[in-house]
Amino acid sequence: MIAEIGQLLLSLAFAASLVIGLQHLWGLRRVAAPGVDLAAANRILGTTAFLTFVLVAASFGLLATLFMGSDFSVLNVAENSNTLLPLQYKFAATWGSHEGSFLLWNLMLCGWTAAVALASNALAAGYRARVLTLLLVLQAFFLLFLLSSSNPFERLLPAVAEGRDLNPLLQDPFMVIHPPMLYMGYVGFAVAFAFAVAALMEGRLDPTWARWSRPWANAAWSFLTIGILLGSWWAYRELGWGGWWFWDPVENASLMPWLAGTALIHSLAVTDKRDALKSWTILLSLVAFALSLLGTFEAVFVPLLLPAAYLMAVAPNLRWKESTLPALLRPMLLPTLAALLLATAAVLWLGPFKWLTVLGLTGALILAWGTADHARRQLAKLSTNGDSGSMGARAGKLGASYWGMVIAHLGVAAFVAGVSMVKSYEFERDLVMKPAETVQVGSNRITFIGVDQGSGPNYVSS
Numbered sequence: 001m002i003a004e005i006g007q008l009l010l011s012l013a014f015a016a017s018l019v020i021g022l023q024h025l026w027g028l029r030r031v032a033a034p035g036v037d038l039a040a041a042n043r044i045l046g047t048t049a050f051l052t053f054v055l056v057a058a059s060f061g062l063l064a065t066l067f068m069g070s071d072f073s074v075l076n077v078a079e080n081s082n083t084l085l086p087l088q089y090k091f092a093a094t095w096g097s098h099e100g101s102f103l104l105w106n107l108m109l110c111g112w113t114a115a116v117a118l119a120s121n122a123l124a125a126g127y128r129a130r131v132l133t134l135l136l137v138l139q140a141f142f143l144l145f146l147l148s149s150s151n152p153f154e155r156l157l158p159a160v161a162e163g164r165d166l167n168p169l170l171q172d173p174f175m176v177i178h179p180p181m182l183y184m185g186y187v188g189f190a191v192a193f194a195f196a197v198a199a200l201m202e203g204r205l206d207p208t209w210a211r212w213s214r215p216w217a218n219a220a221w222s223f224l225t226i227g228i229l230l231g232s233w234w235a236y237r238e239l240g241w242g243g244w245w246f247w248d249p250v251e252n253a254s255l256m257p258w259l260a261g262t263a264l265i266h267s268l269a270v271t272d273k274r275d276a277l278k279s280w281t282i283l284l285s286l287v288a289f290a291l292s293l294l295g296t297f298e299a300v301f302v303p304l305l306l307p308a309a310y311l312m313a314v315a316p317n318l319r320w321k322e323s324t325l326p327a328l329l330r331p332m333l334l335p336t337l338a339a340l341l342l343a344t345a346a347v348l349w350l351g352p353f354k355w356l357t358v359l360g361l362t363g364a365l366i367l368a369w370g371t372a373d374h375a376r377r378q379l380a381k382l383s384t385n386g387d388s389g390s391m392g393a394r395a396g397k398l399g400a401s402y403w404g405m406v407i408a409h410l411g412v413a414a415f416v417a418g419v420s421m422v423k424s425y426e427f428e429r430d431l432v433m434k435p436a437e438t439v440q441v442g443s444n445r446i447t448f449i450g451v452d453q454g455s456g457p458n459y460v461s462s
Helices: 002-030 038-068 075-080 087-095 098-119 125-149 173-202 207-238 249-274 278-294 298-318 325-350 355-384 391-397 400-425
Strands: 438-441 444-447 454-456 459-461
Touching: 002 038, 002 098, 002 125, 038 075, 038 087, 038 098, 038 125, 075 098, 087 098, 087 173, 098 125, 098 173, 125 173, 173 207, 173 249, 173 278, 207 249, 207 278, 249 278, 325 355, 355 391, 355 400
Parallel strands: none
Antiparallel strands: 438 444, 454 459
């Protein structure tokens, strides 16, 4: 009965999102027409947002209850849990399957929608109504997909006596934290998407919508960053991936929206402060969410990286509104040419020559130069203004937030350089080795010492 109630709650959430979303999507075509009550529309949309969140959260809670109670009459539970599984992993198994993880996705989307409804009362009434309408339509689409092809409450009759167990690789403390953080980031870009599309619907691309969108994009990017960090640590310990990046589709599915999101938060700052790059910001708002849905592969890394590197290189100057956008980009011409020549020489020296590696190194050098040069000019400005203190004293006056930005940008430059070069200069061999056997891989001699045994409450692995 619990499974049927959970499915009913999802169906009700879908119906509410679909009916209210489509009704207002049609009605808001005529916001300025007589008889359109925006206050009433916003009340209905806000109430629907909270209602659907409660319904989906309750459904998710019922699925977790089925896992905790080892109800093997539900196919999802039987395939991903058993009676010996530790309690915390029974709970984490709720999103350990495709069906459960997609329910988590929907829960996060409903949560973001409810948060927007709660925190957006200061927005213009017509704009707020459009944003909430778009988010409800998105909810309806994903809930329909969940119910039609990924039902987490599907029954298994007759019920089995024991389940199959959760994959031992997933029985890790990070499994409890990593997917929710990742999904909070993925789905959070739906808010930036809705803000951008609502601005297009209104036909008013001014700095106001970018100012409204920035906190939501920053929050989504932060969650995604935390999720990737936790996932990297988990994969390093459990799977032994290591290195810079494995270019596995699972990894790229999170890296690509992170890159687009990084460019987006910088582009939003430009649009907010200088009323520039509006088309680029709209595009990035759409792309970041699209990449969250689709994932992608190595081929699009460098094309996406170069504009992001340029934005990160010039964005610090916008904080003080020092010049117009052309004046900001003009000084980048010579450093760009120098970076391109230096990167080309480095790749020719290291070999083999690959243009994507050259472009990646160029982006990294531009970002590092732009960040370091801005820090130099800020320190020089303090000296020009009569500050006769030491270099350390002047650096301290710039504040921790400024130097945090500098370190973050230099860290991204190092990351970009590493990822760009690793595919060109790595050595990889797949072979079977016996204990104490040594092989040559590139310039390294690798000796296989042995296998460590690991055990948990319900498994033994090696």
